[in-house]
Amino acid sequence: MTRLRLAALLLAALSFTVASAGSRSLYQIEGTWTDQNGRPFALASLRGSAVVLALFYGTCDSVCPSVVRDMKKIEALLPEPDRARTRFVLVTIDPSVDTPERLLAYAKKNDLDLSRWRLLNGGADGVRVLANVLGIKYRPTGTGQYSHTIRITVLDRDGVVVDHADGLARPVEPIAARVASLLGADAKPVK
Amino acid sequence: MQSVRIALLALAALGVAAGEAASEMVRVPGGSYVPFYPVKGEAPTPVAAFLLDVVPVTNAQLLAFVREHPEWRRSRVSPLFADAAYLSHWAGDLELGESADPEAPATFVSWFAADAFCRAQGKRLPTEAEWELAANPALEGADARAATEREILAFYARPRQRLPHVGSTPHNAFGVRDLHGVIWEWILDFDASFAAADNRSDRDRALDSICGGGAVGAADAKSYTTFMRVAFRSSLQATYALHHLGFRCARSLP
Numbered sequence: 001m002t003r004l005r006l007a008a009l010l011l012a013a014l015s016f017t018v019a020s021a022g023s024r025s026l027y028q029i030e031g032t033w034t035d036q037n038g039r040p041f042a043l044a045s046l047r048g049s050a051v052v053l054a055l056f057y058g059t060c061d062s063v064c065p066s067v068v069r070d071m072k073k074i075e076a077l078l079p080e081p082d083r084a085r086t087r088f089v090l091v092t093i094d095p096s097v098d099t100p101e102r103l104l105a106y107a108k109k110n111d112l113d114l115s116r117w118r119l120l121n122g123g124a125d126g127v128r129v130l131a132n133v134l135g136i137k138y139r140p141t142g143t144g145q146y147s148h149t150i151r152i153t154v155l156d157r158d159g160v161v162v163d164h165a166d167g168l169a170r171p172v173e174p175i176a177a178r179v180a181s182l183l184g185a186d187a188k189p190v191k
Numbered sequence: 192m193q194s195v196r197i198a199l200l201a202l203a204a205l206g207v208a209a210g211e212a213a214s215e216m217v218r219v220p221g222g223s224y225v226p227f228y229p230v231k232g233e234a235p236t237p238v239a240a241f242l243l244d245v246v247p248v249t250n251a252q253l254l255a256f257v258r259e260h261p262e263w264r265r266s267r268v269s270p271l272f273a274d275a276a277y278l279s280h281w282a283g284d285l286e287l288g289e290s291a292d293p294e295a296p297a298t299f300v301s302w303f304a305a306d307a308f309c310r311a312q313g314k315r316l317p318t319e320a321e322w323e324l325a326a327n328p329a330l331e332g333a334d335a336r337a338a339t340e341r342e343i344l345a346f347y348a349r350p351r352q353r354l355p356h357v358g359s360t361p362h363n364a365f366g367v368r369d370l371h372g373v374i375w376e377w378i379l380d381f382d383a384s385f386a387a388a389d390n391r392s393d394r395d396r397a398l399d400s401i402c403g404g405g406a407v408g409a410a411d412a413k414s415y416t417t418f419m420r421v422a423f424r425s426s427l428q429a430t431y432a433l434h435h436l437g438f439r440c441a442r443s444l445p
Binding site: 023024025026028125128129131132133135137138139143 | 310
């Protein structure tokens with residue numbers, strides 16, 4: 001009986017730890033997400049990786065390409081073991097246009113390595129919640145284009161935002177260093 | 192013991208039934224919405240007819256929701272989804288107390304909670320275009336609009352500790368109440384009215400409004416109260432829970 005109670009207490013303590021660790025985690029965002037292959041995608045499947053994330057849309061011709069370029073620069077700056085343990089995530093703010101087929105075509109056209117890159121469609125509801133969590137504002141301008149905050153966000157291995165960089169005129173080296181710090185030997189273990 | 196439990200269950204069921212009494216909705220005719228700060232060349236947004244709650248969501252209705260969805264209780268809500276002021280005027284997680292009249296509009300509620308509430312009812316928050324269309328019935332005429340404008344200005348000027356019950360203001364021409372003069376309301380795309388955003392974006396309306404002269408670009412520069420709404424919405428983050436900020440739900444017509 002005592003042993004049982006102890007076990008129950010332990011379990012309770014354990015679940016509490018998990019809950020509190022997850023309290024700022026993006027991985028509690030619900031919704032139906034799909035990747036560039038049209039497969040269902042759970043945001044929580046990113047747990048354990050460092051994540052470099054940005055919102056974009058496929059037909060964006062001015063700002064998004066340079067955001068993707070910057071993310072590729074960050075990818076190139078990471079030393080090999082860290083690079084493989086990082087996910088580069090693009091989430092579309094134009095979910096009705098950016099079908100999985102279009103996302104896959106976008107990845108190919110931009111030479112994105114799909115072992116590390118994920119191009120996600122969360123539907124209108126999913127991306128709205130995600131954008132609001134990230135503090136990203138966007139709106140359609142009625143011409144097929146969008147106004148939107150330019151922000152690259154870094155998530156730790158629990159899915160908690162640890163850093164973000166705004167705008168276009170900013171160095172990418174500090175972001176790469178931040179990502180590497182999440183993965184180094186002395187980085188805190190994933191709870 | 193068993194009978195107590197059954198009684199409790201029955202009570203809980205009653206509470207849920209009472210709180211979940213579906214809010215009355217009215218059909219708001221569609222129209223065309225010109226954003227307050229149009230991007231150069233931006234066309235008016237066509238808006239389809241839709242259903243809108245006649246009055247804002249009440250504390251009692253929100254209480255029924257958090258009873259059923261424990262993750263939205265004050266003590267359990269993620270800091271990702273609500274700031275520390277969330278439901279801070281309630282006496283407890285599941286107790287309204289003196290400062291939160293059951294029939295008054297639910298306030299101190301974040302966008303995330305409002306969004307989740309409406310979705311749980313099979314509804315959604317109204318868009319900015321829908322809300323503005325519902326709140327400005329053109330058929331009321333210039334005199335009525337001027338009167339509305341005066342009423343809103345009086346609302347701004349009036350310090351108010353206690354919110355009135357929902358439905359305290361007359362129906363407007365569409366049959367909707369309390370759109371002006373009681374609380375501010377969350378909208379689905381509250382972030383869309385960013386008038387002077389903290390960024391440099393692709394075709395950003397901020398580019399046309401970044402300095403004082405930007406007001407010249409406003410679609411209806413005479414409407415001081417619309418300026419106020421846009422400015423207020425622009426200042427919001429989705430986690431904010433504020434004293435005079437509530438919400439109502441909408442639904443698309445099939």
